[in-house]
Amino acid sequence: MYDNRDFNFEVYRRQRRPRRTGGSAFAIILLCVIISASAGFAGGFVMTQMLPNWDVSEPIQASDELRPMNTAVYADSISTAMHEEDIIPLTRGDKQLSAPEVARIVTPSVVEIQAEVVTSAGRMEQVREGAGSGVIISADGYIVTNSHVIADARAINVRLSNGTQHMAEIIADDPRSDLAILKIEADGLTPAVFGDSSAMVVAEPVFAVGNPLGALGGTMTGGLISATDRDIIIEGQPMTLLQTDAAVNPGNSGGGLFNMNAELIGIVNAKSGGLNVEGLGFAIPTNTASAVISDLFTYGFVRGRVDTGFTLVDIQTPMVAMRHNVSQAGLYIADSVHPEFRQGDRITSIDGRAVTNLANFNAALASHAVGDSVSITVARGNESVTHSIILAEFRP
Numbered sequence: 001m002y003d004n005r006d007f008n009f010e011v012y013r014r015q016r017r018p019r020r021t022g023g024s025a026f027a028i029i030l031l032c033v034i035i036s037a038s039a040g041f042a043g044g045f046v047m048t049q050m051l052p053n054w055d056v057s058e059p060i061q062a063s064d065e066l067r068p069m070n071t072a073v074y075a076d077s078i079s080t081a082m083h084e085e086d087i088i089p090l091t092r093g094d095k096q097l098s099a100p101e102v103a104r105i106v107t108p109s110v111v112e113i114q115a116e117v118v119t120s121a122g123r124m125e126q127v128r129e130g131a132g133s134g135v136i137i138s139a140d141g142y143i144v145t146n147s148h149v150i151a152d153a154r155a156i157n158v159r160l161s162n163g164t165q166h167m168a169e170i171i172a173d174d175p176r177s178d179l180a181i182l183k184i185e186a187d188g189l190t191p192a193v194f195g196d197s198s199a200m201v202v203a204e205p206v207f208a209v210g211n212p213l214g215a216l217g218g219t220m221t222g223g224l225i226s227a228t229d230r231d232i233i234i235e236g237q238p239m240t241l242l243q244t245d246a247a248v249n250p251g252n253s254g255g256g257l258f259n260m261n262a263e264l265i266g267i268v269n270a271k272s273g274g275l276n277v278e279g280l281g282f283a284i285p286t287n288t289a290s291a292v293i294s295d296l297f298t299y300g301f302v303r304g305r306v307d308t309g310f311t312l313v314d315i316q317t318p319m320v321a322m323r324h325n326v327s328q329a330g331l332y333i334a335d336s337v338h339p340e341f342r343q344g345d346r347i348t349s350i351d352g353r354a355v356t357n358l359a360n361f362n363a364a365l366a367s368h369a370v371g372d373s374v375s376i377t378v379a380r381g382n383e384s385v386t387h388s389i390i391l392a393e394f395r396p
Contacts, residue, residue: 096260102207103220105262108161109136109192110209110255112217113145113168113182115153131214133255134158134182135264136191137293141184143168144293145254146269147175150182158184161218172296176237176305178269178284179292192256195263197242197285200225208246208268208281210255221247223279230282234270236314236358238366241282242266248281257283300396306368307394308376309337312347314358331361333378340387345378365391 097105113132118125132149136142143158150156156168166184173180200206204225211217223246230243244257248271257266266283295302311334315321321329330346347355350364351374368374370393377386 097262099207099222099260102258102260102262103209106192106207106209106256106258106264107218107220108190109264110134110161110211110218111136111143112159112211112214113149113254114157114159114214115150116155116157117152118154129214131211131251132253133210133217133251133268135254135256135267136189137181138191139187139189141166141186141189142171143182143184144267144289145180145182146267147173147178147180148269149254150180151175156182158182159217160186160189172300174292174296174302177288177292177302178234178237178239179267179289179296181293181296192258192264193262194286194290195259195261195265197265197287198228200228200242200259200265202226202228205260206244206246206265207258208244208248208252208255208283209258210248210252210268212247212249212251214251216251223247223281226279232270232282233359233363236362238359238363239284240288241269242285244281244283245279246281247279252281301394303393304370305394306365306370306372306391308365308374308389308391310341311335312358312361316357329356330379331355331357338387338389340385340389341376341378342380345380345385347376348379348384349377351375 111134113134115130115132116127117130118127120126130149130153132145134143134145134149137144150170150173156170157165158168159165164186166186168182168184171181171183202225205222206225207220207222209218209220212219223244225242226245227243230241232239232241242257242265244266246257248268252268253270255268256264257268259265265286267286267289268281268283270282272280272282292302313324313332313334315324315326315332316329321327324332326332326344326346328346330348333341333345333347334343336342336345347361349355350361353360353364355361355364365374368391370391372391373388374391375386375388377384379385
């Protein structure tokens with residue numbers, strides 16, 4: 001299992017999502033479960049007390065800043081005229097095309113995304129833009145992209161391959177899978193054809209199509225499948241991804257990874273960066289994405305995921321620890337629906353399995369289902385406290 005100590009996974013995070021306005025064909029409910037950093041934990045410590053016990057061999061990670069763990073925006077009703085076959089077209093079969101033919105077929109299915117973000121510092125506001133890509137999944141304007149591409153955006157602009165531009169609204173967002181669905185008011189678009197990502201084999205040719213650097217829309221790069229089921233951890237979330245050596249750059253996130261049949265077999269979502277790193281790109285397999293998309297359209301969230309009832313803060317660097325007045329790295333409870341657990345408890349194990357960060361926590365829960373009982377141990381001051389809870393279904 002790879003983790004962020006081995007690679008610096010660049011997912012080019014943006015800010016949160018825009019408020020939706022009237023006029024949509026769907027009634028949208030905005031439900032956000034945000035990790036609160038406002039509740040300070042009891043017991044302040046000075047830096048000189050903290051440093052002797054700190055493992056300074058750990059590099060500072062890009063995910064040090066707190067982020068919402070579960071946020072969703074979804075429609076509470078979907079048109080009865082919308083069927084799964086309208087969203088995910090059938091495959092093309094076994095016909096293998098030339099590279100220029102693949103480019104001609106798939107390029108119209110990939111869009112450029114510009115997300116406008118406003119950040120505030122006191123009375124000052126700063127407007128900035130984030131760039132990404134998306135893949136058209138229906139002729140009437142539904143688009144899949146990465147959740148991190150549209151995170152905290154006040155406005156989202158989509159540019160099609162023919163140069164026309166449209167404002168987009170968020171239909172559904174699932175940060176855990178790093179997938180989101182957008183809608184633009186357009187018809188006659190060219191949806192991507194979904195292929196079977198499980199049929200891909202190592203060394204099979206693939207093409208990444210997207211908007212690198214936020215200014216080169218429609219760029220197509222070629223490479224091979226390097227691994228078909230690479231288990232990695234991105235910002236505390238375990239993911240099983242396709243690995244490719246096709247060039248992936250900032251702005252490619254949310255774009256498509258296509259096979260030689262011009263079928264979509266992955267949604268590009270990360271790369272590994274560093275001076276000594278080259279040719280390590282990753283994509284969410286379409287078999288995984290299809291299941292998420294289906295649940296998002298049908299229920300507005302992904303069914304079957306467990307919920308502990310905790311709001312958590314993952315503290316892994318001295319600077320973040322100082323901000324929260326704690327002296328030790330770890331995964332802390334900021335809020336809990338269970339009275340047995342308190343704000344400031346540091347989770348140390350689940351069913352006897354050690355937990356030191358969000359990645360450990362998610363990995364420990366991965367084998368559990370809704371309704372399971374799990375034993376959670378926390379450090380509270382100088383005490384170790386253990387209680388069991390029943391896992392609920394996560395509903396954003």
